[in-house]
Amino acid sequence: MKIAVLKESAAGETRIAAIAETVKKFAALGAEVAVESGAGAQASIPDADFAAAGAKVGNRAEVLKGAGIILCINGPEAGELKGAESGALLVGALDPMRRREAVDAYAKAGLEALAMEWMPRITRAQSMDILSSQSNLAGYKAVIDGAARYGRAFPMMMTAAGTVSPAKVFVMGVGVAGLQAIATARRLGAQVSATDVRSATREQIQSLGAKPIFVENVAGIEGEGAGGYATEMSEEYQKAQAELVSSHIAKQDIVITTALIPGRPAPRLISDAQLATMRPGSVVVDMAADAGGNVEGTVAGEEAAKHGVTLIGASNLARSLPADSSALFARNLFNFLSAFWDKEQGRPVLPDDDEIVRGIRLTQGGKVIHERLTAA
Known part of the structure; x- marks a missing residue:
């Protein structure tokens, strides 16, 4: 089985879907790995490293010829995949809802x-x-970027010239990114608070040494939403949350928003009027910018000053840490394929009735088969 690793063509993409470590592991399974020349350059992985790990390095046509598995970060256009075998597996982040034509x-x-x-x-x-x-990496980077734009120190500092007060950081949305943002801000010495609509996250917030900020008189989600994500709240809850946020963010120096709802635009958490209550010099990092933003006025990939507040429309922050994000992504792909690898057949075998396979398989036998796409 030949595995092709492509150089990413999406604008601004810095990652690669394999590293030398996973090339060696695929080889140990009996696979042949071919990497497009220059694919790892922005992740600080030269072609020589892949060659030393046992991969063949060549141009796209050479890499794709006869490939039964194609690894990518972002789904390429079908026209970029000429030469791949019919029935080849295309494995990566394919953005199916927004790229249905692809x-x-x-x-x-x-x-x-x-x-x-x-x-x-x-x-x-x-x-x-x-x-x-x-x-996880994006949550870390959001705090680092916020700290870089904040014109003051994060930790409390006691000096002969006086005391520097710690920064106050508020994290909105306590999923994987939010939890890492809390942990990072705490490590930098900030006073951290956080909120979420899922009541189960209260203990997670406290376990990281942050203060939970919750709507107390209106029920949120008891436990998790579908797949561990939050779902949309009632109008009553949204109103109560807006009032709570308004009173809290006015006292904050840095706000990190992370709230996403799968398949829908990001929920609005902060209005322009609420943004105006923050102190001049404050910073807001909107991690949901690519999905429309949690903050009114957010533009993905852009930074703006509004009411004296720096508003950062964070766009795919993992790209700004290409070496680490590539390594984690590559291991995710290897863990998936190796879990289904059949040594006798020398390839992965994906059972139709497997929960993982049903969850991620979009196309098969020349047809779009995923129910989320066929229903739409």
């Missing part, structure tokens, strides 16, 4: 497209979860 093209080309971002959040799939691995 999914149709994969089906037409005879590719079996596997969207890793739709990996079920179940115990045996944790090591395959690209969203968690990339969100």
